[in-house]
Amino acid sequence: MPVEIDIAHVARLARLGLSDSELEHYRGQLAVILEHAARVQELEGDPEVDVTHPLGIVNAFRPDEVRPSLDRDEVLDQAPDAKDGYFVVPPAMEL
Amino acid sequence: MIWESVIGIEVHVELATRSKMFCGCAVGFGDEPNTNICPTCLGLPGALPVPNEAALESIMAIGMALNCTVAPTSVFHRKNYFYADLPKNYQISQFDVPICIEGHLDVTVGDATRTVGIERAHMEEDTGKSTHVSVGGRIHAASSTLLDFNRSGVPLVEIVSKPEIHSAAEARAYAQSLRSVVAELGVSDARLEEGSIRFDANVSVRSEGQEALGTKVEVKNMNSFRSLERAVQYEIDRQIELIESSGTVVQETRHWDEDAGVTRSMRTKEGSSDYRYFAEPDLVPMRMDEEWVERIRATLPELPADRIERYVASGLDAGLAAVLSRSDFPMRALYESAVSEGADARSAANWVTGEVTAWLRREDRADAGDLLTGRQLAELIDLIDQGTVSSSAAKDVLDGVLSGEGDPGAVARSRDLLQISDTAAIEEAVDTVLADNPDALESLRSGETKVLGFLVGQVMKATQGKADPRLVNEVIRARGGD
Amino acid sequence: MEGLTIATAGERLRDGSLKAVDLLAGVLKTAADTEAQIHAYLNIDRSGAGEAAERADNELAAGVDRGPLHGIPVALKDNMMTRGLETTASSQILAGYVPPYDATVVSRLREGGAVIVGKTNLDEFAMGSSTENSAYGPTYNPWDINRIPGGSSGGSAAAVAAGSALVGLGSDTGGSIRQPASLTGVVGMKPTYGTVSRYGLIAFASSLDQIGPLSRTVEDSALTLETIWGHDPLDATSYRGYYPDLFSGIGDGVDGLKVGVVKELAGEGYEPEVHEHVSSMVERLRSSGAEVVEVSLPTFDIALSAYYLIAPAECSANLARFDGIRYGLRVEGETAEEMMSRTRASGFGPEVIRRILLGTYALSAGYYDAFYGQAQRVRSAIRDDFARAYQQVDVLVSPTSPTVAFEAGERTADPLSMYLSDICTIPCNLSGDPAISVPIGLDSRRLPIGFQVMAPALGEPMLYRVASAVESLAGFDARPTIEMVAT
Numbered sequence A: 001m002p003v004e005i006d007i008a009h010v011a012r013l014a015r016l017g018l019s020d021s022e023l024e025h026y027r028g029q030l031a032v033i034l035e036h037a038a039r040v041q042e043l044e045g046d047p048e049v050d051v052t053h054p055l056g057i058v059n060a061f062r063p064d065e066v067r068p069s070l071d072r073d074e075v076l077d078q079a080p081d082a083k084d085g086y087f088v089v090p091p092a093m094e095l
Numbered sequence B: 001m002i003w004e005s006v007i008g009i010e011v012h013v014e015l016a017t018r019s020k021m022f023c024g025c026a027v028g029f030g031d032e033p034n035t036n037i038c039p040t041c042l043g044l045p046g047a048l049p050v051p052n053e054a055a056l057e058s059i060m061a062i063g064m065a066l067n068c069t070v071a072p073t074s075v076f077h078r079k080n081y082f083y084a085d086l087p088k089n090y091q092i093s094q095f096d097v098p099i100c101i102e103g104h105l106d107v108t109v110g111d112a113t114r115t116v117g118i119e120r121a122h123m124e125e126d127t128g129k130s131t132h133v134s135v136g137g138r139i140h141a142a143s144s145t146l147l148d149f150n151r152s153g154v155p156l157v158e159i160v161s162k163p164e165i166h167s168a169a170e171a172r173a174y175a176q177s178l179r180s181v182v183a184e185l186g187v188s189d190a191r192l193e194e195g196s197i198r199f200d201a202n203v204s205v206r207s208e209g210q211e212a213l214g215t216k217v218e219v220k221n222m223n224s225f226r227s228l229e230r231a232v233q234y235e236i237d238r239q240i241e242l243i244e245s246s247g248t249v250v251q252e253t254r255h256w257d258e259d260a261g262v263t264r265s266m267r268t269k270e271g272s273s274d275y276r277y278f279a280e281p282d283l284v285p286m287r288m289d290e291e292w293v294e295r296i297r298a299t300l301p302e303l304p305a306d307r308i309e310r311y312v313a314s315g316l317d318a319g320l321a322a323v324l325s326r327s328d329f330p331m332r333a334l335y336e337s338a339v340s341e342g343a344d345a346r347s348a349a350n351w352v353t354g355e356v357t358a359w360l361r362r363e364d365r366a367d368a369g370d371l372l373t374g375r376q377l378a379e380l381i382d383l384i385d386q387g388t389v390s391s392s393a394a395k396d397v398l399d400g401v402l403s404g405e406g407d408p409g410a411v412a413r414s415r416d417l418l419q420i421s422d423t424a425a426i427e428e429a430v431d432t433v434l435a436d437n438p439d440a441l442e443s444l445r446s447g448e449t450k451v452l453g454f455l456v457g458q459v460m461k462a463t464q465g466k467a468d469p470r471l472v473n474e475v476i477r478a479r480g481g482d
Numbered sequence C: 001m002e003g004l005t006i007a008t009a010g011e012r013l014r015d016g017s018l019k020a021v022d023l024l025a026g027v028l029k030t031a032a033d034t035e036a037q038i039h040a041y042l043n044i045d046r047s048g049a050g051e052a053a054e055r056a057d058n059e060l061a062a063g064v065d066r067g068p069l070h071g072i073p074v075a076l077k078d079n080m081m082t083r084g085l086e087t088t089a090s091s092q093i094l095a096g097y098v099p100p101y102d103a104t105v106v107s108r109l110r111e112g113g114a115v116i117v118g119k120t121n122l123d124e125f126a127m128g129s130s131t132e133n134s135a136y137g138p139t140y141n142p143w144d145i146n147r148i149p150g151g152s153s154g155g156s157a158a159a160v161a162a163g164s165a166l167v168g169l170g171s172d173t174g175g176s177i178r179q180p181a182s183l184t185g186v187v188g189m190k191p192t193y194g195t196v197s198r199y200g201l202i203a204f205a206s207s208l209d210q211i212g213p214l215s216r217t218v219e220d221s222a223l224t225l226e227t228i229w230g231h232d233p234l235d236a237t238s239y240r241g242y243y244p245d246l247f248s249g250i251g252d253g254v255d256g257l258k259v260g261v262v263k264e265l266a267g268e269g270y271e272p273e274v275h276e277h278v279s280s281m282v283e284r285l286r287s288s289g290a291e292v293v294e295v296s297l298p299t300f301d302i303a304l305s306a307y308y309l310i311a312p313a314e315c316s317a318n319l320a321r322f323d324g325i326r327y328g329l330r331v332e333g334e335t336a337e338e339m340m341s342r343t344r345a346s347g348f349g350p351e352v353i354r355r356i357l358l359g360t361y362a363l364s365a366g367y368y369d370a371f372y373g374q375a376q377r378v379r380s381a382i383r384d385d386f387a388r389a390y391q392q393v394d395v396l397v398s399p400t401s402p403t404v405a406f407e408a409g410e411r412t413a414d415p416l417s418m419y420l421s422d423i424c425t426i427p428c429n430l431s432g433d434p435a436i437s438v439p440i441g442l443d444s445r446r447l448p449i450g451f452q453v454m455a456p457a458l459g460e461p462m463l464y465r466v467a468s469a470v471e472s473l474a475g476f477d478a479r480p481t482i483e484m485v486a487t
């Protein structure tokens, strides 16, 4: 089955700043892969989707106990930009 | 054209657990930036979440307090969206199988009480905090954003009401009673000013009788009950005006501007929100079995709704019961102990919410503390019932007790406020008054009872209000010659 | 030092006839001779390894025995966190990243006295089957340096094959341990999902990822797994129950066992020589007393399709955290969003971008049900197929890979053909069951062929029992020779 793909929308959702030619390149490849992947629709019957752990594990919790935090300097040392104990990014406004 | 407003409210409650939702970092307000962080809440490569059991028990308690069903099985989902203060760029939240479903909360406006449906309460994690360093204070001119991840991963309970709220006042009342439930349970600091409770409102209007809902607008950024009420009212008016001037309401998110007192469109890029929810593969399902649910239920304190019921049953009217039941009403203990000391519930309630509160307000104190015990209040009420002090004199007695002059009886004596109930003394006072008012006596004799009040007043005045009004009445009537 | 195993080296370390520092020196010498052609390692930690080796010698001399890996040189796939040691997952976006914590498996290796030689090459974020998708250049196959070692754990596989480590750790999401093991002539094992902690493993597809050993022998595989598996409170998917004795069946042979040959994993697309070797091994199992039956698992035909929806969907979320804010690469922009988009577009390689786009699409509004939702249904059906099969047989067998090692660049242009190299290994990732690849011979071009054994969840003892039988029946002891590599 041919698949329609709004590749620009998908790239935006994934925060991938690709050029138009790159987008077109990936759209073509996705179309081929998705056509093969669409074979999942050949599945006979309609089994319950079972998202549980293969070993049936449930209720894996931790007690409400405080554990030591990381050293701030060691962490900020890895950051591309940091100042006065904060991570710094370009303006993150939805406006 | 009559308009009906339809409002649904989403409340986010930060839980006051020791550690965060999915990691062992401390939950602390106002700590140094980025000091409560670990691989998990910072979204470092390879880190994994493990749910905090205490947080789950808190949301179960909230659900029960809101009369919800606790789902037998529930799972976490990933809500995918990119934002700088969301470290993994997905939020661990819940989607189609939340922990609590289908509850309700009673909301009282004035003395009308309505039930508002609760659609769901689900568990999720909070984001970090962004501080926009701006040029000239204009947000859209922000030059950079500072990120602090101390709040990242703090347990958050989202409570979604059904669209069953129909006025700004009701919206406010709903938020207030929800807050008092959460405060009562002690699962959250419930401080609006610190953002530990946050409200969003979905507002739409429709012409009365119309079935279909109007286009809904989501209003955000209200940080007090008052601003919630104002924002909702503004939005209702804005939409009605818009429609009446033959415009159309667009579905959007609007920001409440507290200072300007208006809501503003946030102009989020359309098509930008497709959250691509899917079951969180790093976590396993939760089973809330009967035994666990009942264990939590057993720990629930008496909630405002139950308390109102109990008070009404003990003879209080709904309004009074509601006031006394507010989780932040400081003198409930005083009221409860006065009643347990034998005081009549209604009188005790009236004194506590009336005179005592008034006195404290004058002295601007929050509560009576040990200035007044339940036993003393009960004694005061008894003095009135016995006619030992008049209800007007009782106010002075209360003042004496609150001022530390001792128990009511002693104060009544020391302040010379005991009621005169000896007939001789009263007859003397009455005769003096009658002598001074011969024509009043005349009209009385000719059967005009309306002067009675005047004469009683004169006698009370002459006895500085200490005479027993009932006795005074009798004596005057007798002199009136029947 | 040629041909040493964890077991044999372990004996000599304990009887004093071999020092850990000398064992390490030998391994480093091999690395020096082969790395130029093989490029198994991204980063060799000489000082860290040296200290660990000395400590091991002192402890063993003092009678402190930390277990089977004490003093043993181990190669770590570079998607496992090592505190203070650069960890990049072969991605540009993590160039120079030094993690502030150890993965749980790394802590266990350290507690076990292992000597971590360095971090090995992989397909970027473990996405690939040839170790060509590495931002730091491909790894080549010690058996033929014009060919790829398979992937994504190609670096660890090549290191063990070439002798620049005694054992390696890899991660297996769709075959990333077993397929490179098969293509490099070593033993590669994927444990039951949930038995080895994923804490500190850079997530590719959380519901499929599992860490496991690449080793020279089946015994070494069990010795290594015994050290790294077990419950971890930091991983909510970690198994809390009883962990069976991995050695309980080793050496017992296959007499009386029921072995199922998977009908769907043969035929078109499978190299004849691979098919012949696998069939003759099945015959040898039969003649050693195993009852062999053909088993059909019809859903295997669409397992690959399900995998290429589920894995990308999970990775699209797992890799969202690489945004240029807290660590790694940043390409500046006017706004945070622009910065993120630029950083991600230039920091990720083509295969990673392809899978993120694929997964984002499969989860997006309007397509979820037809793609991701349906793939989950297929996954459930595959579990059911396995459950039915294991009611009839003790283990299932198949080739590990339809082909031997292919030539570098042969499949890079065609993603789908690359994806097809995981056709035999993917089903066990979808079911969560354990599986192992054992080398059973060389084809006419002296390229290794692997034999896959699969067992039900927590069936590791049975898996190792059959694997060790296969190992001794195959008698595979060929090694790529240094001379050959050096040419």
Ligand SMILES: [Mg+2]
Residues within 6 Å of the ligand: B012, B124, B158
């Ligand atoms: Mg929410």
Ligand SMILES: [Zn+2]
Residues within 6 Å of the ligand: B020, B023, B024, B025, B036, B037, B038, B039, B040, B041, B042, B153
């Ligand atoms: Zn944390």
